[in-house]
């Protein structure tokens with residue numbers, strides 16, 4: 001049982017995987033956020049929104065210990081992140097046992113791209129998208145207004161919709 005890694009994120013994956021990986025338990029997932037005074041409240045808000053929209057089925061708690069976390073959020077110094085052989089502004093690496101196995105860890109990277117750095121709306125949209133991947137939504141949406149669309153479009157319009165909830169329901173058999 002080797003570690004199988006898939007890389008996901010914004011406009012990154014030439015091949016989209018289906019939603020096959022899920023957490024064994026979605027309660028009290030330990031989240032580590034790399035210290036960043038400017039963006040920490042936006043990121044915590046994004047986790048809270050996912051938790052609320054899943055009616056508490058996903059619960060996130062915060063930890064200062066990166067190496068004991070389930071999900072870690074990091075800020076890259078680079079404007080563009082190399083993610084799955086593609087350039088991206090956000091990237092999520094999901095580790096799990098072979099295809100179809102449970103998720104062991106998710107690591108989110110957010111770039112320092114001026115495109116998102118100057119707008120808290122854009123950072124929020126990117127982090128919301130990446131958390132979606134970290135929760136197990138692997139495949140990108142075809143809907144431009146979906147938060148799981150491959151690219152950032154109009155950040156005010158991109159939302160968590162019924163499609164994302166349906167996919168989580170299917171994946172976790174709620």
Ligand SMILES: [Zn+2]
Nearest residue numbers: 008009010011
């Ligand atoms: Zn993505």
